[in-house]
Amino acid sequence: AQSVTQPDIHITVSEGASLELRCNYSYGATPYLFWYVQSPGQGLQLLLKYFSGDTLVQGIKGFEAEFKRSQSSFNLRKPSVHWSDAAEYFCAVAAGSGNTGKLIFGQGTTLQVKP
Amino acid sequence: DTGVSQDPRHKITKRGQNVTFRCDPISEHNRLYWYRQTLGQGPEFLTYFQNEAQLEKSRLLSDRFSAERPKGSFSTLEIQRTEQGDSAMYLCASSPAPRADMGDTQYFGPGTRLTVL
Numbered sequence: 001a002q003s004v005t006q007p008d009i010h011i012t013v014s015e016g017a018s019l020e021l022r023c024n025y026s027y028g029a030t031p032y033l034f035w036y037v038q039s040p041g042q043g044l045q046l047l048l049k050y051f052s053g054d055t056l057v058q059g060i061k062g063f064e065a066e067f068k069r070s071q072s073s074f075n076l077r078k079p080s081v082h083w084s085d086a087a088e089y090f091c092a093v094a095a096g097s098g099n100t101g102k103l104i105f106g107q108g109t110t111l112q113v114k115p
Numbered sequence: 116d117t118g119v120s121q122d123p124r125h126k127i128t129k130r131g132q133n134v135t136f137r138c139d140p141i142s143e144h145n146r147l148y149w150y151r152q153t154l155g156q157g158p159e160f161l162t163y164f165q166n167e168a169q170l171e172k173s174r175l176l177s178d179r180f181s182a183e184r185p186k187g188s189f190s191t192l193e194i195q196r197t198e199q200g201d202s203a204m205y206l207c208a209s210s211p212a213p214r215a216d217m218g219d220t221q222y223f224g225p226g227t228r229l230t231v232l
Contacts, residue, residue: 033219036223042225043225044158045218045223046221049220090157102173103148105157106157108155
């Protein structure tokens with residue numbers, strides 16, 4: 001069955017430091033992968049997505065993610081974190097027919113940013 | 116560009132009462148999804164529609180839950196005889212018709228927070 005694992009439940013980084021959030025997936029075919037961000041009490045905002053092609057994808061707010069098929073990973077990175085990046089981050093894989101339909105989400109990683 | 120909207124944003128109800136939530140998708144998006152998110156967890160899929168047809172329902176969607184999208188535009192999610200375990204954030208998302216080069220990208224609304232006392 002398809003699944004997504006985010007090994008880090010909580011991460012704290014200093015403002016200006018680099019960030020990497022880990023995501024591992026289990027999926028039989030080529031996955032369609034997503035990263036979303038959620039601020040407290042809010043819905044999810046799409047940061048970036050991978051469908052095919054270049055394995056390094058750029059997103060909004062200076063985020064990028066790299067798809068590594070050999071490691072079944074899709075880690076999210078940012079070179080310099082801002083205090084406004086503090087939020088919860090979710091990795092997801094499209095699990096329906098033709099890589100459409102329902103998303104399966106990881107448990108999420110809460111990012112805290114120290115001044 | 117108007118995003119996905121959900122109403123109400125918050126709902127407090129007593130156990131055993133019925134509640135109904137509404138979701139208005141992005142204009143011309145023909146797919147509409149419902150998810151449930153409990154504290155500290157990622158969203159879990161409940162059901163989705165393509166136009167007015169309900170294409171998939173999760174096993175999470177018990178008989179007390181029903182969703183409709185009568186004219187292929189807005190959708191409602193009703194929970195009958197609510198239980199304390201139904202307390203959660205209910206998220207709606209919409210997406211345009213899937214494309215071979217872009218897949219199926221879902222855009223989420225702000226959610227409805229349900230508290231069952």
